[in-house]
Amino acid sequence: MRVAIVGLGGIGASVGLALQHSALECAVLGYDVNPDAAREALQAGAVDQLAERLAECADAALILLATPPLAIPEVFQQLAPHLRPETVLTDVVSVKLPVLRWAAQYLPYPSRFVGGHPIAGTEHHGIRAARADLFQGAPWALTPTEQTDPDALQRVQAFVQTLRAVPLTMDAAQHDHEFALLSFAPHALAFSLVALHRENPTQLQGGGSWRSATRVAQSDPALWAQLMALNREPTRRWLEQLIERLQQLADALQQDDPDAIQQRLAPHTGDTTQ
Amino acid sequence: MRVAIVGLGGIGASVGLALQHSALECAVLGYDVNPDAAREALQAGAVDQLAERLAECADAALILLATPPLAIPEVFQQLAPHLRPETVLTDVVSVKLPVLRWAAQYLPYPSRFVGGHPIAGTEHHGIRAARADLFQGAPWALTPTEQTDPDALQRVQAFVQTLRAVPLTMDAAQHDHEFALLSFAPHALAFSLVALHRENPTQLQGGGSWRSATRVAQSDPALWAQLMALNREPTRRWLEQLIERLQQLADALQQDDPDAIQQRLAPHTGDTTQ
Numbered sequence: 164m165r166v167a168i169v170g171l172g173g174i175g176a177s178v179g180l181a182l183q184h185s186a187l188e189c190a191v192l193g194y195d196v197n198p199d200a201a202r203e204a205l206q207a208g209a210v211d212q213l214a215e216r217l218a219e220c221a222d223a224a225l226i227l228l229a230t231p232p233l234a235i236p237e238v239f240q241q242l243a244p245h246l247r248p249e250t251v252l253t254d255v256v257s258v259k260l261p262v263l264r265w266a267a268q269y270l271p272y273p274s275r276f277v278g279g280h281p282i283a284g285t286e287h288h289g290i291r292a293a294r295a296d297l298f299q300g301a302p303w304a305l306t307p308t309e310q311t312d313p314d315a316l317q318r319v320q321a322f323v324q325t326l327r328a329v330p331l332t333m334d335a336a337q338h339d340h341e342f343a344l345l346s347f348a349p350h351a352l353a354f355s356l357v358a359l360h361r362e363n364p365t366q367l368q369g370g371g372s373w374r375s376a377t378r379v380a381q382s383d384p385a386l387w388a389q390l391m392a393l394n395r396e397p398t399r400r401w402l403e404q405l406i407e408r409l410q411q412l413a414d415a416l417q418q419d420d421p422d423a424i425q426q427r428l429a430p431h432t433g434d435t436t437q
Numbered sequence: 438m439r440v441a442i443v444g445l446g447g448i449g450a451s452v453g454l455a456l457q458h459s460a461l462e463c464a465v466l467g468y469d470v471n472p473d474a475a476r477e478a479l480q481a482g483a484v485d486q487l488a489e490r491l492a493e494c495a496d497a498a499l500i501l502l503a504t505p506p507l508a509i510p511e512v513f514q515q516l517a518p519h520l521r522p523e524t525v526l527t528d529v530v531s532v533k534l535p536v537l538r539w540a541a542q543y544l545p546y547p548s549r550f551v552g553g554h555p556i557a558g559t560e561h562h563g564i565r566a567a568r569a570d571l572f573q574g575a576p577w578a579l580t581p582t583e584q585t586d587p588d589a590l591q592r593v594q595a596f597v598q599t600l601r602a603v604p605l606t607m608d609a610a611q612h613d614h615e616f617a618l619l620s621f622a623p624h625a626l627a628f629s630l631v632a633l634h635r636e637n638p639t640q641l642q643g644g645g646s647w648r649s650a651t652r653v654a655q656s657d658p659a660l661w662a663q664l665m666a667l668n669r670e671p672t673r674r675w676l677e678q679l680i681e682r683l684q685q686l687a688d689a690l691q692q693d694d695p696d697a698i699q700q701r702l703a704p705h706t707g708d709t710t711q
Contacts (some may be wrong), residue, residue: 346644
Protein backbone atom coordinates (compact mmCIF):
# COMPACT_ATOMS: atom_id res chain seq x y z
CA MET A 164 0.00 0.00 0.00
CA ARG A 165 1.29 3.41 -0.96
CA VAL A 166 0.72 6.25 1.53
CA ALA A 167 1.58 9.89 0.91
CA ILE A 168 2.04 12.45 3.69
CA VAL A 169 1.80 16.07 2.57
CA GLY A 170 3.28 18.37 5.22
CA LEU A 171 6.09 16.94 7.34
CA GLY A 172 5.81 18.96 10.56
CA GLY A 173 5.21 17.46 13.99
CA ILE A 174 1.95 15.72 13.10
CA GLY A 175 2.87 14.60 9.56
CA ALA A 176 6.24 13.21 10.67
CA SER A 177 4.62 11.49 13.68
CA VAL A 178 2.19 9.74 11.31
CA GLY A 179 5.19 8.59 9.29
CA LEU A 180 7.06 7.32 12.34
CA ALA A 181 3.94 5.55 13.64
CA LEU A 182 3.54 3.85 10.23
CA GLN A 183 7.14 2.63 10.32
CA HIS A 184 6.44 1.09 13.74
CA SER A 185 3.14 -0.46 12.62
CA ALA A 186 2.34 -3.83 11.10
CA LEU A 187 1.04 -2.16 7.93
CA GLU A 188 3.12 -3.01 4.88
CA CYS A 189 3.36 0.31 3.15
CA ALA A 190 5.68 2.60 1.28
CA VAL A 191 5.50 6.15 2.66
CA LEU A 192 6.05 9.04 0.29
CA GLY A 193 6.54 12.45 1.88
CA TYR A 194 6.25 16.00 0.62
CA ASP A 195 6.85 19.37 2.22
CA VAL A 196 7.15 22.79 0.56
CA ASN A 197 10.12 23.39 2.86
CA PRO A 198 13.00 21.19 1.56
CA ASP A 199 14.74 21.31 4.98
CA ALA A 200 11.67 19.96 6.75
CA ALA A 201 11.35 17.26 4.08
CA ARG A 202 15.00 16.21 4.43
CA GLU A 203 14.76 16.12 8.24
CA ALA A 204 11.70 13.86 8.04
CA LEU A 205 13.53 11.53 5.66
CA GLN A 206 16.60 11.47 7.91
CA ALA A 207 14.41 10.76 10.97
CA GLY A 208 12.95 7.77 9.12
CA ALA A 209 9.45 9.21 9.05
CA VAL A 210 9.15 8.65 5.29
CA ASP A 211 10.72 6.16 2.88
CA GLN A 212 11.00 8.58 0.01
CA LEU A 213 10.50 12.25 -0.79
CA ALA A 214 8.35 13.59 -3.61
CA GLU A 215 9.92 16.49 -5.44
CA ARG A 216 6.59 17.80 -6.60
CA LEU A 217 3.23 17.61 -4.86
CA ALA A 218 1.62 15.99 -7.94
CA GLU A 219 3.75 12.87 -7.38
CA CYS A 220 1.70 12.18 -4.24
CA ALA A 221 -1.51 11.91 -6.24
CA ASP A 222 -1.28 8.24 -7.10
CA ALA A 223 -0.96 6.98 -3.50
CA ALA A 224 -3.76 4.78 -2.18
CA LEU A 225 -4.17 7.17 0.76
CA ILE A 226 -3.05 10.80 1.00
CA LEU A 227 -2.83 12.40 4.43
CA LEU A 228 -2.69 16.20 4.48
CA ALA A 229 -0.83 17.62 7.47
CA THR A 230 -0.10 21.12 6.19
CA PRO A 231 -1.08 24.36 7.91
CA PRO A 232 -4.84 24.79 7.45
CA LEU A 233 -4.69 27.67 4.98
CA ALA A 234 -2.44 25.66 2.65
CA ILE A 235 -5.14 23.06 2.08
CA PRO A 236 -7.14 24.78 -0.72
CA GLU A 237 -3.94 25.16 -2.76
CA VAL A 238 -2.90 21.54 -2.09
CA PHE A 239 -6.34 20.30 -3.16
CA GLN A 240 -6.13 22.34 -6.36
CA GLN A 241 -2.65 21.11 -7.21
CA LEU A 242 -3.56 17.47 -6.58
CA ALA A 243 -6.97 17.60 -8.30
CA PRO A 244 -5.95 17.04 -11.95
CA HIS A 245 -3.85 14.00 -11.01
CA LEU A 246 -6.16 12.17 -8.58
CA ARG A 247 -7.61 8.74 -9.37
CA PRO A 248 -11.21 7.93 -8.30
CA GLU A 249 -10.07 5.25 -5.84
CA THR A 250 -7.56 7.41 -3.91
CA VAL A 251 -8.63 8.25 -0.36
CA LEU A 252 -7.73 11.64 1.18
CA THR A 253 -7.83 12.75 4.79
CA ASP A 254 -6.46 15.62 6.85
CA VAL A 255 -5.57 16.53 10.44
CA VAL A 256 -6.81 20.12 10.79
CA SER A 257 -8.46 20.86 14.15
CA VAL A 258 -11.45 22.57 12.50
CA LYS A 259 -13.46 20.49 10.06
CA LEU A 260 -16.27 22.41 8.32
CA PRO A 261 -13.98 24.66 6.22
CA VAL A 262 -11.90 21.69 5.07
CA LEU A 263 -15.08 19.87 4.00
CA ARG A 264 -16.12 22.96 2.05
CA TRP A 265 -12.74 23.10 0.29
CA ALA A 266 -12.96 19.38 -0.51
CA ALA A 267 -16.40 19.87 -2.10
CA GLN A 268 -15.11 22.88 -4.02
CA TYR A 269 -11.76 21.64 -5.31
CA LEU A 270 -11.60 17.84 -5.34
CA PRO A 271 -12.83 15.82 -8.34
CA TYR A 272 -14.06 13.03 -6.04
CA PRO A 273 -15.04 14.70 -2.76
CA SER A 274 -16.79 11.51 -1.61
CA ARG A 275 -13.31 10.02 -1.21
CA PHE A 276 -12.27 12.74 1.27
CA VAL A 277 -12.76 12.03 4.99
CA GLY A 278 -12.10 14.89 7.39
CA GLY A 279 -9.96 13.87 10.34
CA HIS A 280 -8.49 15.33 13.49
CA PRO A 281 -6.19 13.54 15.95
CA ILE A 282 -6.68 14.87 19.49
CA ALA A 283 -2.94 14.77 20.10
CA GLY A 284 0.02 17.03 19.67
CA THR A 285 1.91 19.52 21.75
CA GLU A 286 2.81 23.18 21.82
CA HIS A 287 6.04 22.25 19.96
CA HIS A 288 6.29 21.95 16.22
CA GLY A 289 8.52 20.65 13.47
CA ILE A 290 10.40 17.38 13.32
CA ARG A 291 11.55 17.71 16.95
CA ALA A 292 7.91 17.35 18.04
CA ALA A 293 7.51 14.08 16.06
CA ARG A 294 6.98 10.89 18.06
CA ALA A 295 6.07 7.40 16.87
CA ASP A 296 3.71 6.98 19.84
CA LEU A 297 2.03 10.40 19.58
CA PHE A 298 -1.34 8.88 18.66
CA GLN A 299 -1.25 5.84 20.93
CA GLY A 300 -4.67 5.64 22.58
CA ALA A 301 -5.57 9.16 21.40
CA PRO A 302 -9.05 9.85 20.02
CA TRP A 303 -8.98 10.64 16.29
CA ALA A 304 -12.17 12.38 15.21
CA LEU A 305 -13.48 11.54 11.72
CA THR A 306 -16.25 13.68 10.24
CA PRO A 307 -17.89 11.93 7.25
CA THR A 308 -20.80 13.68 5.54
CA GLU A 309 -23.84 12.21 3.79
CA GLN A 310 -21.81 12.31 0.58
CA THR A 311 -18.83 10.38 2.00
CA ASP A 312 -18.16 7.01 0.42
CA PRO A 313 -18.48 4.37 3.21
CA ASP A 314 -15.48 2.56 1.73
CA ALA A 315 -13.33 5.68 2.12
CA LEU A 316 -14.46 6.11 5.73
CA GLN A 317 -13.69 2.48 6.48
CA ARG A 318 -10.20 2.83 4.99
CA VAL A 319 -9.42 5.94 7.04
CA GLN A 320 -10.74 4.27 10.21
CA ALA A 321 -8.43 1.30 9.58
CA PHE A 322 -5.55 3.68 8.84
CA VAL A 323 -5.85 5.61 12.12
CA GLN A 324 -6.15 2.32 14.01
CA THR A 325 -2.85 1.33 12.41
CA LEU A 326 -1.41 4.45 14.06
CA ARG A 327 -2.79 3.13 17.42
CA ALA A 328 -5.34 5.95 17.60
CA VAL A 329 -9.02 5.42 18.44
CA PRO A 330 -11.28 6.57 15.57
CA LEU A 331 -14.37 8.49 16.67
CA THR A 332 -16.98 9.32 14.03
CA MET A 333 -18.93 12.53 14.58
CA ASP A 334 -20.68 15.39 12.84
CA ALA A 335 -18.26 18.08 11.61
CA ALA A 336 -20.29 21.00 13.01
CA GLN A 337 -20.50 19.31 16.40
CA HIS A 338 -16.76 18.63 16.29
CA ASP A 339 -15.99 22.28 15.60
CA HIS A 340 -18.38 23.46 18.32
CA GLU A 341 -16.99 21.09 20.95
CA PHE A 342 -13.35 21.58 20.05
CA ALA A 343 -13.75 25.35 20.26
CA LEU A 344 -14.52 24.82 23.97
CA LEU A 345 -11.98 22.06 24.58
CA SER A 346 -9.00 23.63 22.84
CA PHE A 347 -9.66 27.02 21.21
CA ALA A 348 -10.92 28.62 24.45
CA PRO A 349 -7.94 27.28 26.49
CA HIS A 350 -5.57 28.64 23.85
CA ALA A 351 -7.32 32.03 23.89
CA LEU A 352 -7.01 32.16 27.70
CA ALA A 353 -3.35 31.12 27.70
CA PHE A 354 -2.39 33.68 25.06
CA SER A 355 -4.36 36.39 26.91
CA LEU A 356 -2.68 35.64 30.25
CA VAL A 357 0.78 35.77 28.69
CA ALA A 358 0.02 39.03 26.87
CA LEU A 359 -1.30 40.58 30.11
CA HIS A 360 1.81 39.47 31.99
CA ARG A 361 4.10 40.79 29.29
CA GLU A 362 2.58 44.25 29.80
CA ASN A 363 2.70 43.85 33.59
CA PRO A 364 6.00 42.14 34.46
CA THR A 365 6.22 40.74 37.99
CA GLN A 366 9.04 40.33 40.46
CA LEU A 367 7.58 36.95 41.50
CA GLN A 368 7.79 34.02 39.14
CA GLY A 369 4.63 32.02 38.59
CA GLY A 370 4.38 28.56 40.08
CA GLY A 371 2.64 25.44 38.84
CA SER A 372 -0.75 27.03 38.21
CA TRP A 373 0.83 29.73 36.03
CA ARG A 374 2.88 27.21 34.06
CA SER A 375 -0.16 25.00 33.40
CA ALA A 376 -2.35 27.93 32.44
CA THR A 377 0.15 29.37 29.97
CA ARG A 378 1.84 26.25 28.52
CA VAL A 379 0.00 26.31 25.19
CA ALA A 380 0.78 29.99 24.66
CA GLN A 381 4.12 28.67 23.39
CA SER A 382 2.17 27.55 20.31
CA ASP A 383 2.45 29.54 17.10
CA PRO A 384 0.07 32.53 17.37
CA ALA A 385 -0.13 32.85 13.56
CA LEU A 386 -1.37 29.24 13.29
CA TRP A 387 -3.88 29.78 16.08
CA ALA A 388 -5.13 33.01 14.52
CA GLN A 389 -5.76 31.00 11.32
CA LEU A 390 -7.56 28.24 13.20
CA MET A 391 -9.70 30.63 15.21
CA ALA A 392 -10.65 32.56 12.07
CA LEU A 393 -11.73 29.23 10.54
CA ASN A 394 -13.79 28.34 13.63
CA ARG A 395 -14.74 31.83 14.59
CA GLU A 396 -18.42 31.59 15.49
CA PRO A 397 -18.09 28.67 17.94
CA THR A 398 -14.93 30.20 19.44
CA ARG A 399 -16.60 33.59 19.79
CA ARG A 400 -19.68 32.09 21.44
CA TRP A 401 -17.64 30.18 24.05
CA LEU A 402 -15.55 33.29 24.74
CA GLU A 403 -18.72 35.31 25.31
CA GLN A 404 -19.93 32.69 27.79
CA LEU A 405 -16.58 32.69 29.59
CA ILE A 406 -16.59 36.49 29.72
CA GLU A 407 -20.06 36.37 31.31
CA ARG A 408 -18.87 33.91 33.95
CA LEU A 409 -15.71 35.89 34.72
CA GLN A 410 -17.79 39.08 35.00
CA GLN A 411 -20.08 37.36 37.50
CA LEU A 412 -17.03 36.31 39.50
CA ALA A 413 -15.59 39.84 39.35
CA ASP A 414 -18.96 41.19 40.56
CA ALA A 415 -19.07 38.67 43.43
CA LEU A 416 -15.55 39.78 44.40
CA GLN A 417 -16.60 43.43 44.34
CA GLN A 418 -19.57 42.60 46.57
CA ASP A 419 -17.25 40.70 48.94
CA ASP A 420 -19.63 37.74 49.04
CA PRO A 421 -17.67 34.51 49.74
CA ASP A 422 -20.67 32.24 49.04
CA ALA A 423 -21.29 33.91 45.68
CA ILE A 424 -17.57 33.68 44.88
CA GLN A 425 -17.60 29.94 45.57
CA GLN A 426 -20.77 29.50 43.50
CA ARG A 427 -19.01 31.20 40.58
CA LEU A 428 -15.93 29.01 40.93
CA ALA A 429 -17.80 25.77 41.34
CA PRO A 430 -21.57 25.99 40.80
CA HIS A 431 -23.62 23.53 42.83
CA THR A 432 -20.93 22.86 45.41
CA GLY A 433 -22.09 23.18 48.97
CA ASP A 434 -21.68 26.28 51.07
CA THR A 435 -18.53 25.23 52.88
CA THR A 436 -16.77 28.56 52.87
CA GLN A 437 -16.85 28.89 56.64
CA MET B 438 15.78 24.09 68.20
CA ARG B 439 12.11 23.48 68.73
CA VAL B 440 9.83 24.02 65.71
CA ALA B 441 6.04 23.81 65.78
CA ILE B 442 3.89 23.23 62.69
CA VAL B 443 0.25 24.19 63.08
CA GLY B 444 -1.84 22.59 60.33
CA LEU B 445 -0.59 19.29 58.92
CA GLY B 446 -2.03 19.28 55.39
CA GLY B 447 0.07 19.05 52.24
CA ILE B 448 2.18 22.15 52.94
CA GLY B 449 2.58 21.70 56.72
CA ALA B 450 3.53 18.02 56.38
CA SER B 451 5.94 18.85 53.53
CA VAL B 452 7.69 21.37 55.79
CA GLY B 453 7.99 18.64 58.42
CA LEU B 454 9.37 16.10 55.94
CA ALA B 455 11.82 18.66 54.54
CA LEU B 456 13.03 19.41 58.10
CA GLN B 457 13.61 15.70 58.77
CA HIS B 458 15.75 15.57 55.62
CA SER B 459 17.64 18.75 56.50
CA ALA B 460 20.82 19.32 58.47
CA LEU B 461 18.94 21.38 61.07
CA GLU B 462 18.95 19.78 64.49
CA CYS B 463 15.40 20.31 65.61
CA ALA B 464 12.48 18.71 67.35
CA VAL B 465 9.28 19.14 65.36
CA LEU B 466 6.01 19.42 67.20
CA GLY B 467 2.84 19.17 65.10
CA TYR B 468 -0.76 20.16 65.65
CA ASP B 469 -3.90 19.80 63.59
CA VAL B 470 -7.54 20.28 64.63
CA ASN B 471 -8.26 17.06 62.73
CA PRO B 472 -6.81 14.17 64.81
CA ASP B 473 -6.70 11.89 61.73
CA ALA B 474 -4.58 14.40 59.79
CA ALA B 475 -2.31 14.78 62.84
CA ARG B 476 -1.86 11.00 63.23
CA GLU B 477 -1.15 10.56 59.50
CA ALA B 478 1.54 13.25 59.63
CA LEU B 479 3.15 11.55 62.65
CA GLN B 480 3.03 8.15 60.92
CA ALA B 481 4.55 9.66 57.75
CA GLY B 482 7.44 10.97 59.85
CA ALA B 483 6.60 14.62 59.15
CA VAL B 484 6.63 15.49 62.87
CA ASP B 485 8.40 14.02 65.90
CA GLN B 486 5.57 14.58 68.30
CA LEU B 487 1.95 15.75 68.35
CA ALA B 488 0.57 18.51 70.52
CA GLU B 489 -2.82 17.72 72.01
CA ARG B 490 -3.69 21.36 72.38
CA LEU B 491 -2.67 24.31 70.25
CA ALA B 492 -1.29 26.18 73.30
CA GLU B 493 1.47 23.55 73.62
CA CYS B 494 2.96 24.92 70.38
CA ALA B 495 3.48 28.36 71.91
CA ASP B 496 6.88 27.76 73.43
CA ALA B 497 8.60 26.64 70.22
CA ALA B 498 11.43 28.83 68.93
CA LEU B 499 9.63 29.05 65.57
CA ILE B 500 5.96 28.43 64.84
CA LEU B 501 4.89 27.85 61.25
CA LEU B 502 1.18 28.25 60.55
CA ALA B 503 -0.06 26.11 57.65
CA THR B 504 -3.78 26.13 58.37
CA PRO B 505 -6.52 27.24 55.97
CA PRO B 506 -6.36 31.04 55.79
CA LEU B 507 -9.57 31.74 57.70
CA ALA B 508 -8.37 29.68 60.66
CA ILE B 509 -5.46 32.04 61.28
CA PRO B 510 -7.23 34.72 63.38
CA GLU B 511 -8.47 32.02 65.77
CA VAL B 512 -5.02 30.37 65.93
CA PHE B 513 -3.39 33.73 66.69
CA GLN B 514 -5.90 34.39 69.47
CA GLN B 515 -5.43 30.96 71.03
CA LEU B 516 -1.64 31.21 70.93
CA ALA B 517 -1.45 34.86 72.07
CA PRO B 518 -1.65 34.41 75.89
CA HIS B 519 1.12 31.76 75.80
CA LEU B 520 3.66 33.34 73.45
CA ARG B 521 7.12 34.40 74.61
CA PRO B 522 8.69 37.60 73.19
CA GLU B 523 11.47 35.69 71.46
CA THR B 524 9.26 33.21 69.56
CA VAL B 525 9.16 33.75 65.80
CA LEU B 526 5.97 33.10 63.83
CA THR B 527 5.46 32.72 60.11
CA ASP B 528 2.75 31.43 57.79
CA VAL B 529 2.26 30.06 54.26
CA VAL B 530 -0.97 31.73 53.09
CA SER B 531 -0.90 32.85 49.45
CA VAL B 532 -2.30 36.28 50.30
CA LYS B 533 -0.30 38.38 52.75
CA LEU B 534 -1.97 41.70 53.68
CA PRO B 535 -4.88 40.16 55.65
CA VAL B 536 -2.51 37.92 57.61
CA LEU B 537 -0.37 40.94 58.50
CA ARG B 538 -3.50 42.75 59.69
CA TRP B 539 -4.48 39.77 61.87
CA ALA B 540 -0.95 39.61 63.29
CA ALA B 541 -1.09 43.30 64.23
CA GLN B 542 -4.53 42.81 65.75
CA TYR B 543 -4.10 39.59 67.72
CA LEU B 544 -0.44 38.89 68.45
CA PRO B 545 1.27 40.31 71.56
CA TYR B 546 4.58 40.72 69.64
CA PRO B 547 3.60 41.34 65.99
CA SER B 548 7.18 42.40 65.21
CA ARG B 549 8.11 38.70 65.60
CA PHE B 550 5.66 37.65 62.86
CA VAL B 551 7.02 37.38 59.30
CA GLY B 552 4.49 36.73 56.54
CA GLY B 553 5.58 33.97 54.18
CA HIS B 554 4.39 32.20 51.07
CA PRO B 555 6.13 29.27 49.36
CA ILE B 556 5.47 29.32 45.60
CA ALA B 557 5.02 25.56 45.59
CA GLY B 558 2.24 23.08 46.05
CA THR B 559 -0.18 21.21 43.87
CA GLU B 560 -3.88 20.83 43.29
CA HIS B 561 -3.81 17.90 45.73
CA HIS B 562 -4.14 18.26 49.46
CA GLY B 563 -3.67 16.37 52.69
CA ILE B 564 -0.81 14.11 53.68
CA ARG B 565 -0.78 12.39 50.27
CA ALA B 566 0.35 15.70 48.73
CA ALA B 567 3.28 15.97 51.17
CA ARG B 568 6.80 15.69 49.74
CA ALA B 569 10.16 16.28 51.39
CA ASP B 570 11.42 18.00 48.23
CA LEU B 571 8.35 20.18 47.62
CA PHE B 572 10.26 23.40 48.28
CA GLN B 573 13.55 22.48 46.65
CA GLY B 574 14.59 25.48 44.57
CA ALA B 575 11.14 27.09 44.94
CA PRO B 576 10.83 30.81 45.64
CA TRP B 577 9.48 31.52 49.14
CA ALA B 578 8.16 35.06 49.40
CA LEU B 579 8.66 36.84 52.74
CA THR B 580 6.83 40.11 53.38
CA PRO B 581 8.33 41.97 56.35
CA THR B 582 6.86 45.35 57.26
CA GLU B 583 8.55 48.42 58.79
CA GLN B 584 7.61 46.99 62.18
CA THR B 585 9.19 43.59 61.60
CA ASP B 586 12.13 42.73 63.85
CA PRO B 587 15.17 42.17 61.56
CA ASP B 588 16.19 39.23 63.78
CA ALA B 589 12.83 37.54 63.15
CA LEU B 590 13.18 38.06 59.39
CA GLN B 591 16.70 36.65 59.44
CA ARG B 592 15.54 33.56 61.35
CA VAL B 593 12.70 32.89 58.91
CA GLN B 594 15.04 33.39 55.94
CA ALA B 595 17.44 30.83 57.42
CA PHE B 596 14.52 28.48 58.14
CA VAL B 597 13.19 28.47 54.57
CA GLN B 598 16.73 27.98 53.27
CA THR B 599 16.90 24.90 55.49
CA LEU B 600 13.88 23.65 53.54
CA ARG B 601 15.91 24.21 50.32
CA ALA B 602 13.62 27.08 49.25
CA VAL B 603 14.89 30.43 47.97
CA PRO B 604 13.72 33.31 50.22
CA LEU B 605 12.54 36.39 48.35
CA THR B 606 11.76 39.51 50.36
CA MET B 607 9.07 41.77 48.97
CA ASP B 608 6.30 44.19 49.88
CA ALA B 609 3.09 42.45 50.95
CA ALA B 610 0.81 44.58 48.76
CA GLN B 611 3.01 43.94 45.73
CA HIS B 612 3.01 40.22 46.52
CA ASP B 613 -0.78 40.12 46.65
CA HIS B 614 -1.10 42.13 43.44
CA GLU B 615 1.39 39.97 41.52
CA PHE B 616 0.15 36.67 42.86
CA ALA B 617 -3.43 37.55 41.91
CA LEU B 618 -2.22 37.57 38.30
CA LEU B 619 0.14 34.60 38.58
CA SER B 620 -2.17 32.22 40.43
CA PHE B 621 -5.59 33.64 41.29
CA ALA B 622 -6.45 34.51 37.69
CA PRO B 623 -5.34 31.06 36.40
CA HIS B 624 -7.47 29.41 39.08
CA ALA B 625 -10.47 31.59 38.16
CA LEU B 626 -10.06 30.63 34.49
CA ALA B 627 -9.66 26.92 35.24
CA PHE B 628 -12.72 26.81 37.49
CA SER B 629 -14.74 28.78 34.91
CA LEU B 630 -13.79 26.44 32.05
CA VAL B 631 -14.74 23.36 34.07
CA ALA B 632 -18.07 24.89 35.14
CA LEU B 633 -18.85 25.82 31.52
CA HIS B 634 -18.01 22.30 30.35
CA ARG B 635 -20.10 20.72 33.11
CA GLU B 636 -23.13 22.61 31.77
CA ASN B 637 -22.19 21.78 28.17
CA PRO B 638 -20.95 18.16 28.12
CA THR B 639 -19.10 17.12 24.99
CA GLN B 640 -18.79 13.87 23.08
CA LEU B 641 -15.10 14.62 22.47
CA GLN B 642 -12.63 14.43 25.31
CA GLY B 643 -10.24 17.32 25.69
CA GLY B 644 -6.59 16.81 24.82
CA GLY B 645 -3.45 18.28 26.32
CA SER B 646 -4.52 21.91 26.14
CA TRP B 647 -7.74 21.15 28.03
CA ARG B 648 -5.94 19.15 30.70
CA SER B 649 -3.37 21.91 31.27
CA ALA B 650 -6.00 24.64 31.34
CA THR B 651 -8.21 22.85 33.87
CA ARG B 652 -5.69 21.02 36.10
CA VAL B 653 -5.93 23.41 39.04
CA ALA B 654 -9.74 23.27 39.01
CA GLN B 655 -9.20 20.07 40.99
CA SER B 656 -8.25 22.34 43.88
CA ASP B 657 -10.73 22.92 46.68
CA PRO B 658 -13.19 25.62 45.52
CA ALA B 659 -14.04 26.53 49.14
CA LEU B 660 -10.38 27.28 49.86
CA TRP B 661 -10.06 29.32 46.67
CA ALA B 662 -13.23 31.26 47.42
CA GLN B 663 -11.65 32.15 50.79
CA LEU B 664 -8.37 33.18 49.20
CA MET B 665 -10.03 35.25 46.47
CA ALA B 666 -12.22 37.01 49.04
CA LEU B 667 -9.03 37.85 50.96
CA ASN B 668 -7.35 39.18 47.81
CA ARG B 669 -10.45 40.44 46.12
CA GLU B 670 -9.43 43.82 44.72
CA PRO B 671 -6.27 42.66 42.92
CA THR B 672 -8.07 39.54 41.67
CA ARG B 673 -11.03 41.58 40.46
CA ARG B 674 -8.80 44.07 38.65
CA TRP B 675 -6.89 41.35 36.77
CA LEU B 676 -10.16 39.64 35.86
CA GLU B 677 -11.50 42.91 34.46
CA GLN B 678 -8.37 43.27 32.35
CA LEU B 679 -8.66 39.69 31.11
CA ILE B 680 -12.33 40.22 30.29
CA GLU B 681 -11.41 43.28 28.24
CA ARG B 682 -8.79 41.30 26.29
CA LEU B 683 -11.13 38.38 25.68
CA GLN B 684 -13.84 40.78 24.52
CA GLN B 685 -11.41 42.34 22.03
CA LEU B 686 -10.59 38.85 20.75
CA ALA B 687 -14.30 37.99 20.49
CA ASP B 688 -14.86 41.24 18.55
CA ALA B 689 -11.95 40.47 16.20
CA LEU B 690 -13.50 37.03 15.61
CA GLN B 691 -16.87 38.59 14.85
CA GLN B 692 -15.22 40.97 12.37
CA ASP B 693 -13.41 38.01 10.76
CA ASP B 694 -10.11 39.88 10.82
CA PRO B 695 -7.19 37.39 11.02
CA ASP B 696 -4.59 40.12 11.63
CA ALA B 697 -6.61 41.56 14.52
CA ILE B 698 -7.13 38.05 15.90
CA GLN B 699 -3.39 37.42 15.89
CA GLN B 700 -2.73 40.83 17.50
CA ARG B 701 -5.14 39.86 20.30
CA LEU B 702 -3.47 36.49 20.82
CA ALA B 703 0.08 37.78 20.71
CA PRO B 704 0.42 41.57 20.62
CA HIS B 705 3.48 42.85 18.77
CA THR B 706 4.05 39.67 16.77
CA GLY B 707 4.45 40.23 13.06
CA ASP B 708 1.70 39.87 10.52
CA THR B 709 2.47 36.33 9.43
CA THR B 710 -1.06 35.06 9.14
CA GLN B 711 -0.80 34.48 5.42
